[in-house]
Amino acid sequence: MIELGRAVIETEADAVTALIPRLDREFAQACSYLLHCKGRIVVIGMGKSGHIGNKIAATLASTGSPAFFVHPGEASHGDLGMITCQDVVLALSNSGETGELLIILPLLKRLGVPLIAMTGKPHSTLARESEVHIDVSVEKEACPLGLAPTSSTTATLVMGDAMAVALLQARGFTAKDFALSHPGGSLGRRLLLHVSDIMHVGKALPSIDLNATLHEALEVMSVKGLGMTAIVDREGIVAGVYTDGDLRRTLNNPIDIHQVKVSEVMTKNCLTVQPEMLAAEALQMMDEKKINGLLVVDHKQQLIGAFNMHDLLRAGVM
Numbered sequence: 001m002i003e004l005g006r007a008v009i010e011t012e013a014d015a016v017t018a019l020i021p022r023l024d025r026e027f028a029q030a031c032s033y034l035l036h037c038k039g040r041i042v043v044i045g046m047g048k049s050g051h052i053g054n055k056i057a058a059t060l061a062s063t064g065s066p067a068f069f070v071h072p073g074e075a076s077h078g079d080l081g082m083i084t085c086q087d088v089v090l091a092l093s094n095s096g097e098t099g100e101l102l103i104i105l106p107l108l109k110r111l112g113v114p115l116i117a118m119t120g121k122p123h124s125t126l127a128r129e130s131e132v133h134i135d136v137s138v139e140k141e142a143c144p145l146g147l148a149p150t151s152s153t154t155a156t157l158v159m160g161d162a163m164a165v166a167l168l169q170a171r172g173f174t175a176k177d178f179a180l181s182h183p184g185g186s187l188g189r190r191l192l193l194h195v196s197d198i199m200h201v202g203k204a205l206p207s208i209d210l211n212a213t214l215h216e217a218l219e220v221m222s223v224k225g226l227g228m229t230a231i232v233d234r235e236g237i238v239a240g241v242y243t244d245g246d247l248r249r250t251l252n253n254p255i256d257i258h259q260v261k262v263s264e265v266m267t268k269n270c271l272t273v274q275p276e277m278l279a280a281e282a283l284q285m286m287d288e289k290k291i292n293g294l295l296v297v298d299h300k301q302q303l304i305g306a307f308n309m310h311d312l313l314r315a316g317v318m
Contacts, residue, residue, distance in 0.1 A: 008142040015138040015151040030132040039086030041067035048149040049092040056160030064173035072100040094152045096124020196275035199305030217262040236302040240266035272297045279317045
């Protein structure tokens with residue numbers, strides 16, 4: 001089993017490596033068609049090529065090239081109406097002779113839609129009728145019977161990825177652009193969430209006056225549960241912060257928590273952030289400073305919020 005598995009991987013790896021010299025003018029021309037497409041990239045393919053086509057369309061769409069998959073069998077029964085003259089069609093077929101694709105070729109020609117074919121047969125009908133042909137032929141399938149599409153589908157998928165990434169670079173597509181189309185993913189949460197989206201405000205905000213005792217500060221920290229409290233003056237401007245870490249350091253000295261003012265033991269000139277800061281940036285700052293929470297202030301340095309590592313964890317930022 002292990003030897004057979006290794007043989008499959010080696011065979012498919014060889015098929016992928018063989019694609020490298022084929023990234024030539026045809027590949028560049030295909031990318032140019034896709035880059036300047038004013039409509040959508042329509043990917044079509046039957047059977048296993050259809051499954052690969054679905055993945056290629058999804059990859060294109062998520063990396064800045066609007067695309068969708070159309071089943072060629074359904075296309076000849078009405079779904080061809082999804083394709084407009086502004087689109088570009090990317091057709092996948094290892095044989096280049098798939099009947100369901102050849103049936104709709106005349107209609108695509110009538111629409112004047114540019115056709116990019118990705119086949120394993122450079123002299124096939126689909127290859128001849130296309131504006132651009134991409135050769136994804138393989139020496140052999142990884143299937144020991146030479147029947148099940150294995151190496152051929154892998155090669156097609158890899159060539160589709162090569163196109164998608166080339167287009168991504170050409171469009172100047174950024175990580176933030178990627179996040180905008182993946183708001184439910186971890187990257188989307190990391191790049192789109194701001195401090196204002198996760199911070200505690202109002203009654204949940206731990207805050208106490210400068211003249212309060214350490215005992216009163218500890219009560220606020222206990223109730224609010226953020227492991228810290230802000231110390232503010234009469235105008236609500238942050239004067240300092242008192243944290244669980246400060247408490248451990250304070251208790252190293254003989255003090256009366258009912259008499260000592262929190263302003264005497266607080267951390268002055270504490271680190272604060274603005275609400276519009278990205279949560280991911282705040283996390284990086286906290287990692288660098290080895291702190292577990294941050295106070296949020298406005299442009300006047302007035303306290304408006306607070307959050308800690310647990311809030312970042314719940315939001316999926318870390």
